[in-house]
Amino acid sequence: MAKEKPGIPKGTRDFDPLEISRREHIFNTIREVYRLHGFRPIETPAMENLSTLMGKYGEEGDRLIFKILNSGDFPSKVEDKDWQSRNASLISSRICEKALRYDLTVPFARYVVQHQHKITFPFKRYQMQAVWRADKPQKGRYREFFQCDADVIGSDSLANEAEFMQIIDKVFSQLNIDVIIKINNRKILAGLAEHIGFPDRFTEITTAIDKTDKIGLENVTRELIDRGLTKEAVDQLIPVLELTGTSKEKIQMLQDLLSSSEVGMQGLSEIQEVFDIVDVTPLHCRLELDLCLARGLNYYTGAIIEVKSVDVNIGSLCGGGRYDDLTGIFGLPGVSGVGVSFGADRIYDVLQALSRFPDSTGAFSQILAINFGTRERNYCLPALENLRSIGVQCEMYPEPAKIKKQMQYADKNNIPFVLMAGEEEMKKKLFSLKDMRTGDQQQLMLEQISDVLMKYFDS
């Protein structure tokens, strides 16, 4: 039998050492910032009960959930009538009890309800794990990808929204990516719907507005009229979406326009307060009120946030907002919260496009000791252990192969230094250390090696 060519499912990826070290750079940065702000980590299992996930992401979402086949004799547990229907959705509900998580939000809601009695509220949690979606794979869209979420639940304070601005600003400034944070408030949009006389069409209006970036205002106009808004109403709305000026100016204009809408004025006052708190410790990046930002997801009820790269034209790098009822679906009503989610894969693509990964990522061993044979190896081994005890990553080539082969190993693995000890070095109780970049070689005492390394890694 011919061996099949090994591969992996489409939309999934292997990560090699260089990619892992670059991804760690992203994950560590986000994790570190979350922790600086007092967020605490949780993790949930890759598989949830199917009933936990189904019905939470809309019909389209349900279809994208990866279901796990029950083990054992699963067909015997299906009634004959059902089996003969050969109906995919009916049968999958009979032969699958578990599914892979589709996002981190629903598992978090389930976690909060399940463990509510041991959680201290407000609960500031972060969670960085893979999620799986049976989406059509395409450039930048994977079936296994990684989310980095943080939420504060059980607190209505707008100081939380402001804290997330600080967090976003810190993450991207540490990653050396220029971004704009776009913020809006669903209550302002509700106020606008009232203002133009169509408060009952709020969902249609936000869905259409949300596409402005992609299809332009002209097409948004057409869509709104198609969806039953009058031309007069749309003519009132569009100029508001086109408002220019600073966020402050926009807020002032809206305060006149929406003065008769209670919800609209509430939204404006909320966004003003977020700006006020953020101003206490100013951001590095731009924070901008964007009235076209609407976010498709209907569970947002207050602030909504999206982060865009200034230099790379790509979807949002981070998004989030406030929701009023995270856990109601699991029987615990009234838990309000606000959260953000960083998309690690897209951030990776931006850092790649801008060549902004630090040089050191991808470097593992700092020293390769050349293996000249048993005696020389045994002379070097204690030195390597000594270096490890002060944190130096180093290795000995496992066998006395040709020097050229050992040097190539150092070269291909980006190992910056090679350690050698032959008859002469052993007699003098020294080691020859060769800088692979410059070719410089010097004889050193063991204690001097770390100094050379330190100088190298500082420069």
Add this chain to the structure above:
Amino acid sequence: MAKEKPGIPKGTRDFDPLEISRREHIFNTIREVYRLHGFRPIETPAMENLSTLMGKYGEEGDRLIFKILNSGDFPSKVEDKDWQSRNASLISSRICEKALRYDLTVPFARYVVQHQHKITFPFKRYQMQAVWRADKPQKGRYREFFQCDADVIGSDSLANEAEFMQIIDKVFSQLNIDVIIKINNRKILAGLAEHIGFPDRFTEITTAIDKTDKIGLENVTRELIDRGLTKEAVDQLIPVLELTGTSKEKIQMLQDLLSSSEVGMQGLSEIQEVFDIVDVTPLHCRLELDLCLARGLNYYTGAIIEVKSVDVNIGSLCGGGRYDDLTGIFGLPGVSGVGVSFGADRIYDVLQALSRFPDSTGAFSQILAINFGTRERNYCLPALENLRSIGVQCEMYPEPAKIKKQMQYADKNNIPFVLMAGEEEMKKKLFSLKDMRTGDQQQLMLEQISDVLMKYFDS
């Protein structure tokens, strides 16, 4: 409709912040040691093609693989004849193309073959990821658990085996767990099978011997006779398994006994060389030749290793060995290697049983700033940002709640310090810092706060 009580699939776990910090302690220790020895990380997707996994773990293993249902109209793709058979294994092969990885070894083998042209051999890789098995859940056995593997492939040198002894020793001494490393060599066992006249019963002999720990030598004797060995043969074997003395003494005795078995002498010479290399930089823990160690897995061909806790009676904390043909199943023969796998979940249980987790695990925020209202909050926010810039994890209570509630929040989250600033502090440009453990409170300048923290965390 009554809301169902939320739960998770049996055999899976949620991890709360304290558990995460303890697990990170384990993962970070292992990762750090792997890196000190020049190992490089890879990651593979949670899902592999079903064909990659099936047939690699024996019949029992195949049954324990979690299969993922194809999305879309999966029943329509099954021929009617097959569908009507209602045969679980036939139908699952028709409606599932993917499955969750069962271990990290087979995905690694697949990775090596798939990426062979960009890998520099010897390849020292580590991989720390979850694996899934549809095993019956029980105490200490989960359906989602975590493996921490490292392997060196493409090198026959026994220096690799010796390096893994150093790695195991370092991991457990850093985790503060006393262990014994048990080592044996499958070639010695093959030599014994030759010696007693049953070289063709090697598999049965090793399978029986492997149970010595669980069922005792008397039952091993019975099993061997049941499996067709003669009483004389078993009577020759058992005394060897009962050999006492140091590893050196055992090797000497075996050298006499197995002198006519080429493979046996080869095994002895290999194990002697491993001991010799290890002796160059002596271990902290005991390393012991255990002739009853056989390891059920038949792909091991040389050294086999298991690590046991000295203080806690639990299965092995780490295991591994040398194999001659990792990747032959995927069409790349002749790739030999040696590797170990640490079981993070069992190590967790041992640290728990011995109360050996460091105190600091579970501590997140170091300071909670009390929220007395807008002015006080705005006075504290820049101070918190300043502390974060020097790495202090801190947070502000999000709203001006009752002081008691805020203090309880600090208490329940193990936050050691509380920062307060009222009229008096603001006037003096100071902050009151309260040590939650002692109740001591002092007024400090911002610059002094980090000194107090440093003293606290050093003590």
